[in-house]
Amino acid sequence: MFFKTKKVYTVETLGAEVLRRKSEPIAKVDDEIRALAAWMIEVLDKFEGIGLAAPQIGVNKRLVVFHLSMESMDEAPSPGELLLLPRMPLAVVNPEIVSCGKATGVCDEGCLSIPDIFAPVERPLNCRFKAQTLDGDTIDVECGGMLARCIQHELDHLDGVLYIDHLKPADRAEIEKSLARLEKFGQKHDFIRKIRA
Numbered sequence: 001m002f003f004k005t006k007k008v009y010t011v012e013t014l015g016a017e018v019l020r021r022k023s024e025p026i027a028k029v030d031d032e033i034r035a036l037a038a039w040m041i042e043v044l045d046k047f048e049g050i051g052l053a054a055p056q057i058g059v060n061k062r063l064v065v066f067h068l069s070m071e072s073m074d075e076a077p078s079p080g081e082l083l084l085l086p087r088m089p090l091a092v093v094n095p096e097i098v099s100c101g102k103a104t105g106v107c108d109e110g111c112l113s114i115p116d117i118f119a120p121v122e123r124p125l126n127c128r129f130k131a132q133t134l135d136g137d138t139i140d141v142e143c144g145g146m147l148a149r150c151i152q153h154e155l156d157h158l159d160g161v162l163y164i165d166h167l168k169p170a171d172r173a174e175i176e177k178s179l180a181r182l183e184k185f186g187q188k189h190d191f192i193r194k195i196r197a
Contacts, residue, residue, distance in 0.1 A: 006196040009046045015183040016191035020160040023060040026093045037091035040065045051150045053157035064154045065091045072146040080143030095131035100124035109163045
């Protein structure tokens with residue numbers, strides 16, 4: 001009888017040093033970067049997320065993958081949603097937020113690196129997003145809706161910032177015990193979540 005070997009998918013969790021380091025720009029998109037992006041999309045799929053930054057799998061490179069559904073599109077979609085959502089899953093290198101709109105909104109956020117803990121985060125509703133695809137195309141587009149929030153969340157990871165860093169003191173206090181439990185659990189498991197599939 002033959003047994004299929006299961007893959008092990010991992011995500012770094014709160015307390016891991018790699019999540020707090022600033023990531024390095026990618027000088028060239030080569031086979032190694034393409035393989036890393038493909039692996040990140042697999043990890044994102046297995047953990048059922050909508051965005052993943054390279055530091056979350058232990059690599060401090062400026063690489064992010066997104067996989068938002070078409071259902072996440074706003075009723076009045078932004079140019080970015082119309083352009084990018086049909087291309088999901090999407091990997092981008094050296095992404096940046098060029099500018100943000102003044103209007104903000106509050107929405108509960110979670111994170112694959114801070115599992116099962118959610119809290120309200122205020123962010124700009126729109127941002128101008130610039131990045132390079134693995135094929136060398138340049139994206140430079142105004143984004144709104146869930147896409148804009150996801151972009152801001154994932155790009156924070158590239159600078160060692162987590163969504164909990166944006167919380168108001170009262171909101172942070174409400175989840176402080178859960179965060180402490182997560183870090184204590186993480187210490188026993190090298191700050192890594194695993195899925196075998």
